[in-house]
Each structure stands twice: as structure tokens, then as C-alpha cells.
Amino acid sequence: MRVLFITDPFQVEPLGLGYLASSIKRHDHQSTLVTTDDLTWKDLVDIDVVGYSITTGKHKRFLELNRKLKGVSKFISVFGGSHPTYFPEMIKEDGVDAIVRGEGEKSFTDFLDITSLRKIDKVEIGFAPLEQNLDSLPFPDREFLYKYPINRINPIKNVMTSRGCRFSCPYCFNSLYRSFYKDQTWVRFRSVKNVIDECKExxxxxxxxxxxFQDDEFLSNPNLMDLLDTYRYKIAIPFHCQIRIELLTYPIAKCLQAAGCTGVTFAIESGSEQIRKDLLNRKMSDGKIMWGVNILHEVGLKFRTENMIGLPGETYKDMIKTLDFNAQCKPTIGWASIFQPYPRLPLANCTDVNDFHESFFTDTMVNKRDRVSIIKLQRLFGLLVSHPGLRWLLLLPNNKIFDKIYQWWKQRRYNVLFR
Known part of the structure; x- marks a missing residue:
């Protein structure tokens, strides 16, 4: 079968699509990638299957795109990713021939093996057993992912050493995703050799x-020290990883630094300890966060903090408290998104809102009263974390200059963080 995957333009490689491409290649299926910006009718010539991996929020736009493509070409449309996993009823949408739920390397490959153009009529491809031996999966197909020169020449390459997360944050897809696999081991790790071989390539x-390293939580790896030691001697290029700050110790931080780690990302989410504990199920005290932050500063690791504003029941005063706490941490960059009540996630049940935006950087559907202030704070958050003396900017009317400040500051600080 000849498969065309359509995705939005990207800087960070969509590793899920890369794993799908390499998995179906093992069964002699061909695949190619095209972004929505470059898609033309010529891309559909001689294509049997068009695949989309979509998140909730993007689904409406990709459903509309698929309907338009169906009007000019004959193909089987297959939707995978988090949205059809959580909302299998999307199979009823016009133009949708099949959906894949859960991890798709095996189930999508099996589907292609037995499919013909004449036999598809609203097929729901259910959950395949989780692959427990991640080493058995081929590496993501980088030739597929690096079709465009801008992605090929990007010096930053992304890797996953694990799948799943052991935490259950009520605003995160993991909290629901893992419930589909109750009797299976959810958090799985690749061997050190397998990870190092991919990094070598x-x-x-x-x-x-x-x-x-794009793992949900890098420090939970039971072979972490072996991985760091091997990476240090066999790869020896800088890296960044995502961590839970309360798991960090001084010895771990020193090992990260010695292996080539230049920085980490971790989530604070709220400057209110009560909100973190009671609403977000993040039972870390202010003191515990600052303890980890002090370790990072002492060792010399750069770091990015992640936060949410516009949470259910949160006041604007609470949001300013989040800004204040981040400023105390003195991160390389402080980063804030606007909470979106994605349906069927536990935290969405705390609101009476049943709508959301495609992006979690643009607008709020939860707190209409403070809407303008929330949007303005999100745009200026990173700058004000690093330069509290500029807080008077929050007193100005919202304007497009703040959008430019947001993009400029983010790029400026990312150039420092990721090197």
C-alpha cells in the first residue's frame, strides 16, 4: 500500500509518524510525508491511504481538509492520534473511513496488510496490546521525517527513551490514556544500547x-545512570530533557551535567501550592520546588519552567502569584500556556464549558471575566519572569505588539536554552 501522511509544519519531529512509517516499511508498505502548507493535488496521485495523526482541537480543521481531498481523489482515510483514541465516535464523520485507537505501529500495519480499496466502511481499529519490548520497534524513519531541508539541517534532533508517564495529572492526556490499558504495563523503557544506537545514527x-529527550519524565528511567554514563562516552554532544523537579537530587544533577546535559524542562503549573495540590494533583511544596531549583543553579544547568494560567476557579491574583514564584526561581525562560478544558479529561469536569481553542496559547474559554488580562499575561509572562521591573506593561491595553514581544522573547531565550 502507498500511504500519504499529512501533518502541520513542524520544528520538532513528529516521532509518532516516524515510528509508523518505519513499522509499515517492514511490511513493504510505502509512505511519504507532506505538510498542510505544501499539500497539492499531485501529492494524492497513486496514493491508496491518507493518514492523519491529530489532537483534539485540530480535528475540525483536518476533517474539513479530508472532505476536500475526498472530493478530488479516491483513497482510504485513516485518522489516528489522541483525538480518535478518546473520541471514537468521530468514525461517523463524513469522509472518515477508519480510525486507529491507541499506539498504532502494529494495528495500523495489520490494517494495511489486509486492506483493499473495496472493503473499507467505517472501520474502528481497536487497541492492540502495548508493545512491552520497545527495542523491537524500528527507529523512527528519519528519511521520511526529514523530507524537507529545514528539518534535515536542524541541529537539534529529538529522541524518546520511554513511553508512558507514571504520574496522573488531571489536565494531561496520560491520565485518561493509561485507563485504556489497565491490565498492562503503561510505562516502558528502551534499553540503553537501543537508545545509544539511535543517538549514534x-x-x-x-x-x-x-x-x-522528549520523554514525559526522563528521571524515572531505572537505567538512568547507565544511560548517562554511556551517552557521555559514546555520544558526547549536549542534550536537554524533561523532568519532575521533585525527583531531582544533587548527585543526579551532577551526573546529568557530566553526561552533557545543558538544561532541563519542568512544570510548576501554578504558583499556588494549594492549587497544585487540590486541583492539579501535584503534591510538591514551594520548598521542594525551590530546593530542586537551587540544585540546578548550583550545578549550572539551564532550565525552562512550564505553567498554566486561567485554571478553573483561579483568580487573577493567583495567576500573578504564579508569575511571582517563577521570577523567584530565575529560570532561563518561564513559559505559560492558557488552560483548555479538553473534554473527558478529569480537570475539564471542573468547568461547565464544553468548548476550547485549538492552541493553548491564544485564548481562554474558562475565565471570561479576566479574559483580556489572561491573554496579555500569557504573552508577557516570559519577559516579566526575567524582568520583573517591566510589570507595568500589564497596565497597558492589550495590543499586537505583545504578540511580537512573546515570539521575540521566546526565540531569544530558546537560543540560549538549547545550546
């Missing part, structure tokens, strides 16, 4: 100068 063949 990225360094030697694709000229990686920097690795970003």
Missing part, C-alpha cells in the same frame, strides 16, 4: 549537534 548520519 543521528550524530553520524544526520549530523545532530544537540539531542532533546
Amino acid at each position: 543521528l550524530k553520524n548520519k544526520y549530523h545532530a549537534k544537540f539531542i532533546f
Whole structure:
């Protein structure tokens, strides 16, 4: 079968699509990638299957795109990703021939193996058993992912050493996703050798100068020290990872630094300890966060903080408290998103809102009273964390200049963080 995957333009490789491409290649299926910006009718010539991996929020736009493509070409449309996983009723949408729920390497490959153009009529491809031996999966198909020169020459390459997260934050897809696999091991890890072999390929063949480990939580790896030690001697290029700050210790931080780690990302989410504990199920005290932050400063690791504003029941005073707490932490960059009540996630049940925006950086559907202030705070958050003396900007009317400040500051600080 000839498969065309359509996705939005990207800087961070969509590793899920890369794993799908390499998995179906093992069964002699062909795949190619095109972004929505570059898609033309010529891309559909001789294509049997068009695949989309979509999140909630993007689903409306991709459903409309699929209907338009169906009007000019004959193909089987298959939707995968988090949205059809959580909302299997999307199979009823016009133009949707099949959906894949859950991890799709095996189930999508099996589907292609037995499919013909004449036999598809609203097929729901259910949950395949979780692959427990992640080493058995081929590496993401980088030739597929690096079709466009801008992605191929990007010196930052992304890698996953694990799948799943052991935490259950009520605003995160993991809290619901893991419930579909109750009797299976949800958090799984690749072997050190397997990870190092992929990093070697990225360094030697694709000229990686920097690795970003995209695991939900990097420090939970039971083979962490072995991985760091091997990476230090066999890869020896800088890397960044995502952590839970309360798991960080001084010895771990020193090992991260010695292995080549230049920075980490971790979530604070709210400057209110009560909101973190009672609403977000993040039972870390202010003191515990600051203890980890002090370790990062002492060792010399850069760091990015992640936060949410516009949470259910949150006041604007609470949001300013989040800004204040981040300023105390003195991160390389402080980052804030606007809470979106994605349906069927536990935290969405705390609101009476049943609508949301595609992006969690643009607007709020929860707190209409403070809407203008929330949007303005999100745009200026990073700058004000680093420069509290500029807080008077929050007194100005919202304007498009704040959008430019947001983009400029983010790029400026990312150039520091990821090197």
C-alpha cells in the first residue's frame, strides 16, 4: 500500500509518524510525508491511504481538509492520534473511513496488510496490546521525517527513551490514556544500547549537534545512570530533557551535567501550592520546588519552567502569584500556556464549558471575566519572569505588539536554552 501522511509544519519531529512509517516499511508498505502548507493535488496521485495523526482541537480543521481531498481523489482515510483514541465516535464523520485507537505501529500495519480499496466502511481499529519490548520497534524513519531541508539541517534532533508517564495529572492526556490499558504495563523503557544506537545514527548520519529527550519524565528511567554514563562516552554532544523537579537530587544533577546535559524542562503549573495540590494533583511544596531549583543553579544547568494560567476557579491574583514564584526561581525562560478544558479529561469536569481553542496559547474559554488580562499575561509572562521591573506593561491595553514581544522573547531565550 502507498500511504500519504499529512501533518502541520513542524520544528520538532513528529516521532509518532516516524515510528509508523518505519513499522509499515517492514511490511513493504510505502509512505511519504507532506505538510498542510505544501499539500497539492499531485501529492494524492497513486496514493491508496491518507493518514492523519491529530489532537483534539485540530480535528475540525483536518476533517474539513479530508472532505476536500475526498472530493478530488479516491483513497482510504485513516485518522489516528489522541483525538480518535478518546473520541471514537468521530468514525461517523463524513469522509472518515477508519480510525486507529491507541499506539498504532502494529494495528495500523495489520490494517494495511489486509486492506483493499473495496472493503473499507467505517472501520474502528481497536487497541492492540502495548508493545512491552520497545527495542523491537524500528527507529523512527528519519528519511521520511526529514523530507524537507529545514528539518534535515536542524541541529537539534529529538529522541524518546520511554513511553508512558507514571504520574496522573488531571489536565494531561496520560491520565485518561493509561485507563485504556489497565491490565498492562503503561510505562516502558528502551534499553540503553537501543537508545545509544539511535543517538549514534543521528550524530553520524544526520549530523545532530544537540539531542532533546522528549520523554514525559526522563528521571524515572531505572537505567538512568547507565544511560548517562554511556551517552557521555559514546555520544558526547549536549542534550536537554524533561523532568519532575521533585525527583531531582544533587548527585543526579551532577551526573546529568557530566553526561552533557545543558538544561532541563519542568512544570510548576501554578504558583499556588494549594492549587497544585487540590486541583492539579501535584503534591510538591514551594520548598521542594525551590530546593530542586537551587540544585540546578548550583550545578549550572539551564532550565525552562512550564505553567498554566486561567485554571478553573483561579483568580487573577493567583495567576500573578504564579508569575511571582517563577521570577523567584530565575529560570532561563518561564513559559505559560492558557488552560483548555479538553473534554473527558478529569480537570475539564471542573468547568461547565464544553468548548476550547485549538492552541493553548491564544485564548481562554474558562475565565471570561479576566479574559483580556489572561491573554496579555500569557504573552508577557516570559519577559516579566526575567524582568520583573517591566510589570507595568500589564497596565497597558492589550495590543499586537505583545504578540511580537512573546515570539521575540521566546526565540531569544530558546537560543540560549538549547545550546
